[in-house]
Every structure is written in structure tokens, then in C-alpha cells.
Amino acid sequence: MADSNAKMTQATPQEIIISILAGLFAPLLAIFLIVQLVLGIQAEHKPDLSAEAAEKATLKRIQPFGKLVALDANAPRVEKSGKEVYDAVCSSCHGSGALGAPKFESRGDWGGRIGQGYDTLLKHAIEGIRQMPPRGGDDTLSDLEMARAVVFMANAGGASFKEPPASTPPAAVPATAVAPPADGNAAAAKP
Numbered sequence: 384m385a386d387s388n389a390k391m392t393q394a395t396p397q398e399i400i401i402s403i404l405a406g407l408f409a410p411l412l413a414i415f416l417i418v419q420l421v422l423g424i425q426a427e428h429k430p431d432l433s434a435e436a437a438e439k440a441t442l443k444r445i446q447p448f449g450k451l452v453a454l455d456a457n458a459p460r461v462e463k464s465g466k467e468v469y470d471a472v473c474s475s476c477h478g479s480g481a482l483g484a485p486k487f488e489s490r491g492d493w494g495g496r497i498g499q500g501y502d503t504l505l506k507h508a509i510e511g512i513r514q515m516p517p518r519g520g521d522d523t524l525s526d527l528e529m530a531r532a533v534v535f536m537a538n539a540g541g542a543s544f545k546e547p548p549a550s551t552p553p554a555a556v557p558a559t560a561v562a563p564p565a566d567g568n569a570a571a572a573k574p
């Protein structure tokens with residue numbers, strides 16, 4: 384009995400060494416895992432040093448903040464069709480009937496309005512009426528585009544308006560006004 388008691392309290396040198404090693408092992412393992420974790424995270428964030436990536440980054444850094452776009456002011460404006468205008472602008476309200484707008488293709492909604500006549504509808508569409516904003520809220524729409532959109536919508540609601548003809552490009556200055564008189568110079572040269 385005495386022997387076994389002594390064994391319980393007095394550890395052999397071997398046991399001491401084992402317990403010291405075991406005690407050190409746990410924190411060492413923890414440190415090792417933390418180091419591995421940090422190295423792993425760093426590896427993921429390694430910068431891409433390829434020439435391609437460098438060029439991309441440079442271009443991004445030196446990109447101009449204002450871009451020049453060459454627009455030809457004399458280029459003929461392409462007027463949108465009624466459907467294009469409707470899809471782009473008018474449908475946001477007239478597609479669903481939002482704000483009480485007459486709904487697209489609803490004869491009930493459009494019947495009474497069509498009765499006012501095309502000119503009145505167009506005037507209201509261009510100038511706005513109650514919740515209907517002038518030109519549907521898009522100032523860039525021309526009168527012709529508005530007219531086409533009104534015809535497109537009204538016809539879908541039961542009207543049979545005719546689409547307005549495409550506007551003829553403003554005739555530059557009449558040729559006769561610019562052309563110098565055939566004998567102009569000759570006349571001036573005469574004494």
C-alpha cells in the first residue's frame with residue numbers, strides 16, 4: 384500500500400519529462416496552426432505581378448477623367464418610332480396605368496380620351512396634363528416623336544389615327560440665295 388501511495392505522489396523522471404513535453408506540445412501546436420493560417424491568408428492576397436496585370440493597373444491609374452466624344456452636330460437626328468418612344472418612356476406609366484394613366488391597349492381607358500381628338504391628345508402629351516408630365520418627362524423627345532408615340536398608344540387603344548409624316552430636313556439655304564449671279568464678277572470687273 385505504501386508503495387502505491389508513493390507512486391501516486393512521486394512521479395518518475397520519465398513521467399515528468401513526458402508531462403513537460405505534453406504541456407509544451409499543446410501551445411506549440413496552436414502557434415504552428417496560427418502561423419499556417421496567416422501564411423495561407425497572405426498567399427491568397429499575393430499581388431498579381433504579371434505584366435498584363437501591371438499594364439491594366441497602370442491604365443486604370445492614368446485613365447482620363449474627362450472623355451472627349453466627337454459628335455457631329457450636323458448629323459441628322461434619327462427620330463424614334465412611336466413604339467420605341469413608348470417602350471423607352473411612356474410605358475413606365477401607361478404600361479401599368481400608374482398614377483391613373485390610361486393603360487396601354489385598354490379601350491375603356493382610351494375611349495373617352497380619343498374622343499377629344501388627336502390634336503388635343505398631342506397637345507396634352509407635349510404640354511402635360513395633371514399627373515401626365517410634359518413629354519412624358521423626357522425633354523429630348525421631339526414633337527414628331529411625341530406625335531408618333533401618341534398615335535401608337537391611341538391606336539392600340541382603339542383609335543385609327545394616321546402617323547404623322549417624317550419631318551423633312553430643314554432645307555438649307557435655298558440654292559438661289561447662295562449661288563452668286565453667273566455674271567456677278569464679270570459685271571463688277573467692268574468699269
Ligand code: HEC
Pocket residue numbers: 468469472473474475476477481482483484485496499503504505507508512513514515516518519520524529532533536
Ligand atoms: C410619369 C407617368 C407618365 C409617363 C412617363 C407618361 N404619361 Fe401619359 N399620362 C400619365 C397620366 C397620369 C395621364 C392621365 C392624366 C389625366 O388625364 O389626369 C396621362 C395621359 C396621357 C394622354 C391622354 C391625355 C388626355 O388628354 O387625355 C396621352 C395622349 C399621353 N398620356 C401620352 C403620353 C406619351 C406619348 C408618353 C411618352 C412620351 C407618356 N404619356 C408618358 C402619366 C404618364
